[in-house]
Amino acid sequence: xxxxxxxxxxSKLPNxxxxxxxxxxxxxxxxxxxxxxxxxxxxxxxxxxxxAVADYLEVYNKKEKEATDRVKAxxxxxxxxx
Numbered sequence: 001x002x003x004x005x006x007x008x009x010x011s012k013l014p015n016x017x018x019x020x021x022x023x024x025x026x027x028x029x030x031x032x033x034x035x036x037x038x039x040x041x042x043x044x045x046x047x048x049x050x051x052a053v054a055d056y057l058e059v060y061n062k063k064e065k066e067a068t069d070r071v072k073a074x075x076x077x078x079x080x081x082x
Contacts, residue, residue, distance in 0.1 A: 001050075003038050009053065010036050017056060025052035 001009070013021075018036070022029045025048045035041040035049040 001038070006036055006038050012057070013053075014060065017060070021049065021052045021056050024055065025049055027052075 018032050019029060022032045025032065027045055027048060031041060031045055032049050032052075035046055036053075041049070
């Protein structure tokens with residue numbers, strides 16, 4: 001990934017995501033930071049971090065969509081009963 005793509009990726013991660021990604025990948029927080037900054041990471045660690053990021057985002061996005069859908073449904077019911 002290019003430096004710009006990595007910056008964009010990092011900007012899409014919510015607070016605390018790097019800690020979770022670190023735990024899920026079995027790599028240190030600083031190693032995940034280095035990979036996502038495009039600096040000083042071993043080639044073996046790059047795919048581990050990318051896969052952990054992809055896994056994290058899939059779960060996060062699914063949970064966010066489910067929560068958003070629930071809130072919208074509740075709001076629709078509230079509006080209909082007014």
